Amino acid sequence: MRELVTHREWLCRLGLPSVFLFVIALLWSGAVSAITYRSLGVSTSIDGRTLSFVENLLFRVLDGGQFVFWINLVVFLALALLRVHFRWWVVLATMIVAGTPLAVLMGRSIARYLWAINKGGVPWEDVLPAPVTMGIVWVVALVADAVIDWRLRVCARNLVSKGICPECRYDLRGSIAGGSTRCPECGAPIQSVSRIEA
Numbered sequence: 001m002r003e004l005v006t007h008r009e010w011l012c013r014l015g016l017p018s019v020f021l022f023v024i025a026l027l028w029s030g031a032v033s034a035i036t037y038r039s040l041g042v043s044t045s046i047d048g049r050t051l052s053f054v055e056n057l058l059f060r061v062l063d064g065g066q067f068v069f070w071i072n073l074v075v076f077l078a079l080a081l082l083r084v085h086f087r088w089w090v091v092l093a094t095m096i097v098a099g100t101p102l103a104v105l106m107g108r109s110i111a112r113y114l115w116a117i118n119k120g121g122v123p124w125e126d127v128l129p130a131p132v133t134m135g136i137v138w139v140v141a142l143v144a145d146a147v148i149d150w151r152l153r154v155c156a157r158n159l160v161s162k163g164i165c166p167e168c169r170y171d172l173r174g175s176i177a178g179g180s181t182r183c184p185e186c187g188a189p190i191q192s193v194s195r196i197e198a
Contacts, residue, residue, distance in 0.1 A: 017088035018076050022069070028095055029068040029130035030061035035100075036107035036129070067131035075138050087148065091141040098140065103133035165190075 034056040037044065044051045044059060051059060079086060107129040156166035163173040170185035182189055 021088055021091060022072055022076075024092060025068050025072055025095065025134060026061050026065045027057065028100070029065045029134070030057040030059070032100060032103040032107060032130045032133070033060035036104050036111065039104065039108060040111055065130070067127065068134045071131055071134050071138070086142065086145050090145045090148070091137065094141040094144065095134070095137045099133045099137040102136065103129040106133065 034053060037056070037060075038053070044056050046059075110128060159166045159169070163171065163176060165172050165183040165186060165188055167188040168183065168186040170183055172180075172183060172190060175184055176190060180190065
């Protein structure tokens, strides 16, 4: 995670992916509830008509989706205020690969417990798993993003120490000896790249 220069740069580079993540997270929370109920053999019906999976998904977005929305909003605002860049695909991959099974298992466990003790009222198996899992997803994704950044910085530092431009992999040894301050291939400043990555 690197700090971006301005809030405008953050919005330009991360605004669209952030909106994309909001929409995917809302649909994901509905899918988690729909998958949980389907795995338990429970079907949802309105006016005697059983809902299809897509209708069930859209119906269930309202259950846990509002909490997922607020969790994402708080995280995005914090990242915007701190001007922290993150890779949206890391969050998406973590949400789908790790978050979905965790949320479904949590939903199944909560549902079985509540049904075993005959508790009615708030459908916690709908409301709770997606928001809790979304919080865990953000923590895991931001840690993974920090590890990726660290690894990229180490690789760039190694390239710079060998006299190679970290942007385009051009051999800069001749350019540095000739007194050039920019990479002749991509135009990246040699001194600033060395200073930042060192």
